[in-house]
Amino acid sequence: MMKRVYSTISQLKPNVCIVGSGPAGFYCAQQILKLLPQSTVDIYEKLPVPFGLVRYGVAPDHPEVKNVINTFTKTGDNPRVNFYGNICLGQDISLGDLTNAYHAVVLTYGADNDKKLNIPGEDGKNIISARSFVGWYNGLPEDASLDLSLDCEEATILGQGNVAMDVARILLSPVDQLKSTDITEHSLEKLSTSRIKSVNLVGRRGALQVAFTIKEFREMTKLPHVQTVFRNEQLCGVHEASATLARPRKRLTELILKTSNPDESKSNCSKYFRPIFLRSPTEFKLNDNGAITGINFAVNRLEGPLDNQQALVTEDTELIPSGIAFRSIGYQSRCVDSDIPFNEKSCTVIPKEGEF
Amino acid sequence: MYRNIIKVSRGNVSHIRRIFSPSPPPSHFGLRRNYSNKTDQIKVTFKKHNGELITVSGKEGDSLLDVIVNNNLDFDGFGACEGTLTCSTCHVILKQEDYDKLPNRPTDEELDMLDLAYDLTDTSRLGCQVVLSKDLEGLTVQVPATVNDARSS
Numbered sequence: 274m275m276k277r278v279y280s281t282i283s284q285l286k287p288n289v290c291i292v293g294s295g296p297a298g299f300y301c302a303q304q305i306l307k308l309l310p311q312s313t314v315d316i317y318e319k320l321p322v323p324f325g326l327v328r329y330g331v332a333p334d335h336p337e338v339k340n341v342i343n344t345f346t347k348t349g350d351n352p353r354v355n356f357y358g359n360i361c362l363g364q365d366i367s368l369g370d371l372t373n374a375y376h377a378v379v380l381t382y383g384a385d386n387d388k389k390l391n392i393p394g395e396d397g398k399n400i401i402s403a404r405s406f407v408g409w410y411n412g413l414p415e416d417a418s419l420d421l422s423l424d425c426e427e428a429t430i431l432g433q434g435n436v437a438m439d440v441a442r443i444l445l446s447p448v449d450q451l452k453s454t455d456i457t458e459h460s461l462e463k464l465s466t467s468r469i470k471s472v473n474l475v476g477r478r479g480a481l482q483v484a485f486t487i488k489e490f491r492e493m494t495k496l497p498h499v500q501t502v503f504r505n506e507q508l509c510g511v512h513e514a515s516a517t518l519a520r521p522r523k524r525l526t527e528l529i530l531k532t533s534n535p536d537e538s539k540s541n542c543s544k545y546f547r548p549i550f551l552r553s554p555t556e557f558k559l560n561d562n563g564a565i566t567g568i569n570f571a572v573n574r575l576e577g578p579l580d581n582q583q584a585l586v587t588e589d590t591e592l593i594p595s596g597i598a599f600r601s602i603g604y605q606s607r608c609v610d611s612d613i614p615f616n617e618k619s620c621t622v623i624p625k626e627g628e629f
Numbered sequence: 630m631y632r633n634i635i636k637v638s639r640g641n642v643s644h645i646r647r648i649f650s651p652s653p654p655p656s657h658f659g660l661r662r663n664y665s666n667k668t669d670q671i672k673v674t675f676k677k678h679n680g681e682l683i684t685v686s687g688k689e690g691d692s693l694l695d696v697i698v699n700n701n702l703d704f705d706g707f708g709a710c711e712g713t714l715t716c717s718t719c720h721v722i723l724k725q726e727d728y729d730k731l732p733n734r735p736t737d738e739e740l741d742m743l744d745l746a747y748d749l750t751d752t753s754r755l756g757c758q759v760v761l762s763k764d765l766e767g768l769t770v771q772v773p774a775t776v777n778d779a780r781s782s
Binding site: 300303304307335337338340341343344486487488491520521524525 | 703705706711715716740744749
């Protein structure tokens with residue numbers, strides 16, 4: 274009896290299915306192939322082509338970041354791996370089909386819904402989701418016909434993460450520089466007619482809490498003809514606080530302070546990048562055509578210990594004029610199949626023992 | 630379709646390598662001995678987080694990332710950007726004396742990427758930026774427990 278059990282186990286060849294062929298899917302496949310030498314892995318992808326955000330999320334002016342595609346391609350070339358494109362979980366195939374057919378199913382389909390601000394005017398014209406804008410310049414099929422106008426001088430990005438930085442950089446980069454990248458033709462055409470001169474990058478908290486990383490910020494400071502302008506009154510006390518920080522945050526803060534110094538001013542600048550702190554959007558101002566003209570913000574103050582400061586709304590407000598706005602405050606996942614145990618509030622899969 | 634894209638990014642690799650590769654170490658660096666052809670190989674030991682020691686060799690001028698790739702060492706996630714200074718997955722930790730021995734200090738760009746690595750230390754370097762010289766014979770570096778592929782977009 275025991276013998277039979279053992280022989281069954283030794284003969285078991287796990288068939289694993291991975292839904293989503295972005296970095297998570299491919300890294301997961303690599304580990305399964307390595308740890309289970311008898312296994313086979315089938316990767317399902319909604320789009321016809323693999324690599325998810327490496328292909329459609331990484332900015333076109335960062336081609337080196339996409340080098341990881343070579344490693345993923347090696348994984349894909351493994352005879353134990355199959356790739357099935359153009360198959361959408363919840364539409365073409367159900368979770369039940371997959372759990373019946375495979376020993377294990379791994380969901381790595383990511384988070385393709387952007388979070389909303391839920392403030393008045395949010396559905397107005399030229400209020401764009403940063404995720405869609407990224408998809409638009411990267412050739413994601415569903416964003417090819419994104420309706421936006423760059424016929425204004427001032428743009429505002431809500432959020433201070435690296436996606437927000439990508440959007441700012443694409444808006445402010447000289448078009449000639451973008452021409453040499455594999456950016457989509459339709460976006461290049463639109464960007465070449467852009468009148469945008471100033472891009473605001475607005476966050477709820479202060480300079481010590483920004484989410485963007487130093488590499489992206491340094492890149493902005495080096496963009497030709499673009500001057501980075503801080504509101505220097507918002508940097509009060511930052512220098513004193515920076516002494517106590519761990520190296521990564523300290524170096525980023527020092528670069529922010531160095532950039533804010535007028536001695537660092539670049540000459541011949543025709544465009545401006547303006548990080549603005551301590552503002553929470555409360556309302557989009559729209560004109561008679563329903564298009565955005567500005568954003569109302571509540572002025573925040575920070576409270577709490579330095580390593581965990583929270584933004585608290587004050588009674589002060591500020592209106593920032595803006596002909597286009599980008600919402601870049603994060604993404605959330607979607608429940609694509611009713612059999613997935615899903616927490617609709619946190620937009621995450623509910624973990625169960627044996628399931629991750 | 631993506632074959633084309635791969636070709637494009639490979640083209641970029643060599644381009645970017647040219648820009649970012651540190652200049653080769655000075656040829657008279659350190660004590661010069663009479664090595665026969667065979668001893669042109671420089672021994673390097675990688676210490677994994679589980680204590681396992683892996684000793685391999687590389688040529689003068691190779692980066693630690695080259696050594697890892699050429700010897701097919703399987704360090705999870707290592708070298709995702711293929712040595713173009715856009716990720717921190719080839720993070721290694723050196724002993725202070727070895728760190729001090731390296732002819733080039735890390736550039737701002739290397740420090741920017743290291744700042745995103747887990748287990749960052751004052752003697753951390755990116756493997757793609759550490760170039761072997763005879764002076765580094767017998768070098769031992771620590772491979773951190775986890776790599777943080779903190780590349781954004």
